[in-house]
Amino acid sequence: MSGVSMIADREALQDFIDALREHAPTIERDVARLRTSPGEREVIGSLFRALHNVKGDAALCNIDLAVAVVHPIETVLARVRSNDLRFSEQIAETILLTVDRLELAMARLANGEGLDNLQLAPLVDGLERLAMAERSQLDECAAEVFEAVTGFRPVFAASMTTRGRVSGLRSGSKSQAAEDLRFFLGLANQFEARSPLFKGRTTRILRLALETNQIAGDPIDPVQLEAAVYMHDVGMMFLAESVWLKASEMSPEEKESLRAHPGYAAGLLSRMSGWTAAAEMVAQHHEAPGGKGYPAALGTTQICAGARLLAIVDAFEAVMLKHINRGRNRSVLRAIAEINACDKQFSGEWIEPFNQVIRRTVEAR
Numbered sequence: 001m002s003g004v005s006m007i008a009d010r011e012a013l014q015d016f017i018d019a020l021r022e023h024a025p026t027i028e029r030d031v032a033r034l035r036t037s038p039g040e041r042e043v044i045g046s047l048f049r050a051l052h053n054v055k056g057d058a059a060l061c062n063i064d065l066a067v068a069v070v071h072p073i074e075t076v077l078a079r080v081r082s083n084d085l086r087f088s089e090q091i092a093e094t095i096l097l098t099v100d101r102l103e104l105a106m107a108r109l110a111n112g113e114g115l116d117n118l119q120l121a122p123l124v125d126g127l128e129r130l131a132m133a134e135r136s137q138l139d140e141c142a143a144e145v146f147e148a149v150t151g152f153r154p155v156f157a158a159s160m161t162t163r164g165r166v167s168g169l170r171s172g173s174k175s176q177a178a179e180d181l182r183f184f185l186g187l188a189n190q191f192e193a194r195s196p197l198f199k200g201r202t203t204r205i206l207r208l209a210l211e212t213n214q215i216a217g218d219p220i221d222p223v224q225l226e227a228a229v230y231m232h233d234v235g236m237m238f239l240a241e242s243v244w245l246k247a248s249e250m251s252p253e254e255k256e257s258l259r260a261h262p263g264y265a266a267g268l269l270s271r272m273s274g275w276t277a278a279a280e281m282v283a284q285h286h287e288a289p290g291g292k293g294y295p296a297a298l299g300t301t302q303i304c305a306g307a308r309l310l311a312i313v314d315a316f317e318a319v320m321l322k323h324i325n326r327g328r329n330r331s332v333l334r335a336i337a338e339i340n341a342c343d344k345q346f347s348g349e350w351i352e353p354f355n356q357v358i359r360r361t362v363e364a365r
Helices: 010-036 041-060 064-081 089-110 120-132 135-150 175-192 201-215 222-231 234-238 252-258 261-270 276-284 305-321 332-341 348-364
Strands: none
Touching (some): 010 089, 089 120, 089 332, 175 201, 175 234, 201 222, 222 261, 234 261, 305 348
């Protein structure tokens, strides 16, 4: 399951991706309904049919990998439908993890990328054990699936909420720095106010960034990091809201205009005394290893440590929200699974400290 050679017909692959994109909202909607009313037979039947259709489309398009991934979870739903199992939170999260991983794998194949770090073989093995598990073994089997794919022992129904704000501004000893931080926070709050989806976003990113930095031994000045968190997306407000608040896919021209936003906020910071490091973090937070980021396509060693960290926490927040138009937020575990699967997009030295923060978040729940 590690390469792209398994896909011979690119047109058939795209056909399956299109079909999966159509079925995924139905799957997610039905899972959400069953979480509140697990005994609704009509919804269980709808969910089973959606999964069965995904498997059928995969077989029709000769995507054997997708058939292998979906078949055991379809078997689990068949047992729910026959009253052998009761629909549970464990089953709900496992279905969503499976759909997440399948969508990510198909996107990788469509881009000609490998699948080595998606943990697909352990996923299929775990799902097959889950499909055959006794009722008493269901929780443990579901936990093993998550641990095999994400590296985390799950607490189901976890959600990415923070228990209050990070305690106090890390403003240093100078009153001017404290005033500047309050100003930056005010701008961040203005950005959040542009969409209800952004509510609490700054607090979440700030906590993740500061705690990850702390676990790593505070190699980044926390005050500069805090300023960068507040300011990193403020540049969006210099663009037309029709672009950066757009729910549908952007045009190439709109994507290009969006690439300007780090420079606007970095320019503002660079003109204020004492915030050079924060300005550099903001300017570079969309750069990526290997020169694959923007706006300057910097090489790996040219990207500052703060920007490397900010890229991870910002991406994690984006993953948590990216399916909001399909009616659900991602759980912490499914979001961190996607970040780890895309580890080549980020600087490796920050992955493990960030994972420790997430693990602590999960265990606390």
